[in-house]
Amino acid sequence: MAGADERKLKILTAKKQSLFGSLQRLYDLSKKVNDATNRKKFEILYRSLEETRQKLLETVEQENEQNLVVDEKFVPNFSIYQTIDDLYCNIKEIVDKLPTDTSSRSDAG
Numbered sequence: 001m002a003g004a005d006e007r008k009l010k011i012l013t014a015k016k017q018s019l020f021g022s023l024q025r026l027y028d029l030s031k032k033v034n035d036a037t038n039r040k041k042f043e044i045l046y047r048s049l050e051e052t053r054q055k056l057l058e059t060v061e062q063e064n065e066q067n068l069v070v071d072e073k074f075v076p077n078f079s080i081y082q083t084i085d086d087l088y089c090n091i092k093e094i095v096d097k098l099p100t101d102t103s104s105r106s107d108a109g
Contacts, residue, residue, distance in 0.1 A: 005066065005069050005070050006070055008066055008069075009063065009066045009067060009069075009070055012059060012062050012063040012066050013063060015059050016056065016059045016060055016063055019052055019055055019056040019059060020056060020080075020084075022045070022048075022052050023049075023052055023053065023056060023084065023087050023088070023091075024087065025045065026042065026045045026046065026049060026052075026087075026091055027087045027090060027091055029041055029042040029045065030042055030090065030091050030094040030095075031094075033094060033098065042094075046091070046095060049088070049091060049092075053084065053088050056084060057081070057084065060078065060080055060081070060084075061078075064076040064077065064078065
């Protein structure tokens with residue numbers, strides 16, 4: 001039976017994967033904004049980009065901390081930060097290139 005520390009680590013890992021999946025989905029949609037349906041989905045999901053990114057960064061830190069609780073020999077790894085930043089910046093670039101009539105840009109502030 002897994003202890004409380006291992007259970008907490010599993011939860012943090014699942015949370016990180018879910019948040020990363022949301023960011024990846026938004027990035028994937030950003031590459032298809034020429035299609036009206038995909039663009040609408042993108043605009044809707046874009047509204048939570050900042051919150052998703054912040055939660056993801058916090059969760060990665062918490063996961064590393066919890067890994068140290070479970071295994072004191074664990075070496076923290078923050079290499080995912082680069083991937084998060086790459087996806088985030090690419091999404092922001094697409095938004096900057098969208099026509100200004102996009103309602104999500106004025107509402108997302």
